[in-house]
Amino acid sequence: MTIDFNKNKDGLVPAIIQDANTKQVLMLGYMNEEAYQKTLDTRLVTFFSRSKNRLWTKGEESGNTLDLVDIKVDCDHDTLLVYAHPNGPTCHKGTDTCWSEKNEPSFGFISSLEHTIHQRKTEANSEKSYVASLFEKGVNKIAQKVGEEAVEVVIEAKDNNDDLFLNESADLLFHYLILLQQKGFQLKDIVKVLENRDKSK
Template sequence: MLEIIKDPAEIDFKYNQSDLIPAVVQDYNTKDILMVAYVNEESLKLSLEKGETVFYSRSRQEIWHKGATSGNTQKIKEIYYDCDQDTILFMVDPAGPSCHTGETSCFFRKMAVEKNKSEALKQSNIVDFLYQLILSRKAAMPEDSYTTYLFKEGIDKILKKVGEESAEVIIASKNETAEELILESADLLYHMLVLLAEKNIDPEQIRKELIERHK
């Protein structure tokens, strides 16, 4: 249940001509931007009552309870509104992917990155960088890409490769040198990330599970 800090009726929201204002949805834990939708007075009221995001669908022209059919609801942790009172920010704990494509976030296609930070980002957060790269391959399916080949072949091929690489890791572990084990482990990790992308599971969900186990 949400504690109401300020009644929406007391806020002079600047609704547009369709009586809507944009709503940005952000993951409360990861701080990732998940999606942008629209709310009207009724959907905002329902969001507060349910404790889950409720939007207004401009295409269907009706109230839309996020996840009502898919189960991918968004539990509201906090709600903010901006200085101009024309945009809402929902801080949520999502129960599943927020994007209709099955991706965790609607913003999974990167357009640009600051040059002097690009290489440092790749090195410091290489697993997340690689996963996002795999997602971009899944979306664009470029020719002459091994990742594209795996997605085209489907889940059975991906699982076969995960099995093969797992066996290679076991074999490498029996050898004396660490180099072979490092190489085979990298191969296994890559194919595991492809599998996660195929099943629409973000590595962040695994991090959360590990955190919960640690607790």
């Protein structure tokens, strides 16, 4: 991997730190060639601190280290993307990220859909919302709907109509997300279970 440490007069390149699992951006630091090499050697993310004017391993005082997973360089060879596993909050102010955001996984549209389902649950206006009406009917009704949609998915899987299969699959996922929230969980909780089963780690 070629990194252009000489592009800037100070010999530093920006290093964007991203959680390897959640994909949340945690912080921005700077590395010189020595900090980069120490990061590779120790597997602990190390920067060149401009304020301290020395190498600085993240967490050397707080214990909130960043375990290196991988490093990529951008197309201009002057910016690094560092994948890491954080041990505790990343920001010195005690927050998960330096932007005061929670370091939680995001599943794009699915996370937005979960937020909408949560809103329907708390609003509980069954006259206007199908989701709210399901929550009012309770776990048995929601579980029944998940079962019905699962059967539909199996039926369509045996056919050759891809549109019907995808639509029934979407219905199953939608009702499963509702069931999860009825039980007090979200998709991230299922992901944790799957991660714990991952024998490749």
